[in-house]
Amino acid sequence: MLDRFDDRTLEIATVIVVVLIALVILCYLAIFINPQVFFNPLKPPKEAEATPTSPFEPTWTPSPTPTATNTPTPTSTWTPTPTATNTPTPLPPTPTPTNTFTPTPTPTNTRRPPPPKPTATPTPYPYEYIIAEAGPDCQRTWVWGYVVSADGIGEAGVQVRVGSIDGWRGDVWTDANGRYEAIFAWEPIEGQWFVRVFKGGQPRSEQFWFKSGGGCEGPYSLQQFHIDWKHR
16 A cells, blocks of 8 residues: 555655654653653652741830930039137046947857759650661662551551751651652752651640752762651
8 A cells, every 4th residue: 555655655654753753752751750741641740848947036126216305504602611619628428337248149040041953854755766767869869767656566647757957847647558759959069957756736746857958969968858857
């Protein structure tokens, strides 16, 4: 049947097929680079985005306004000079001897100070980290790990808070296997971050701080962090 088409028709058909193949390759490449592209029918779920919050808010203090007051003007006052009067010189009285009693000191009760109160020992948080590892990642800066019970079983629905030294915070929750994951950026960036376990809106662990590097090569290229938590 190919003898019915001339060479020009075959060339056009070949060009169309090559263009379609190139478009398919470009689409797959765009989905590989950015899974959230609009024409991807199977987009992965978006990670929780942390909302920057500032722990300090400026307050305005009004400055006091000075109030003008009337300055008193001194006035001169004339004071008459007293006239000296001759008076007889009194004779000194004759001393009369008197008995002098020496008081006897009365003993007083000395109260001892109360003993110092014992210092309360702070109660440790119920969760502690058991694994802290780091490595390079040239595609993103992130942290992941597991929250397990005292028996080593993953705990689902546990709140894990992440944040940065700049003041913003974000929350993620563990899945059915106790795994959590939080992405800070879709590229290697330099920063200082923390992870902390919460339950019922209250902290249940210490803040675990770590630093990431901006490059993905070399001994200090750290963008992937693995931190596991366990109930005491």
